[in-house]
Amino acid sequence: MPLTFEVIAETLREQIRSGGLRLGDALPTQSALMREFGASSLTVQKAMALLKQDGWALSRPGKGAFVARHDQADADELDSPSRETVPAGGTAARVGALEHALAGAVEQLADLRARIEALEAGGTERGR
Incomplete structure (x- = not known):
């Protein structure tokens, strides 16, 4: 019996x-x-990650997830072990997933930088 995330995907x-x-x-x-x-x-995040990994979906930061592939022929090309290159839809999905992850990391870094600056500003004011 498939797991719920597999059923969703x-x-x-x-x-x-x-x-x-x-x-x-x-x-x-x-x-x-x-x-x-x-x-x-x-569970839903796992299903979406599976779709992105398999090239069916891609994320656009701040906009959501979108269909990256539209027919079974594309799926067969991606799943075929004899295929030496990845179809554009699969590559686009992987790039989209990486861009999404990078955007999240950039947001976290900006947040951390702001916290550090706030702490440093607070520390210099207290030291006066």
């Missing part, structure tokens, strides 16, 4: 295959998927 893949979701369409939000499947946020 397969349901979204089937919606993409059937044309219910088209290339470039926004995927349902995390909260919508949580309600639909009665799943936790971590």
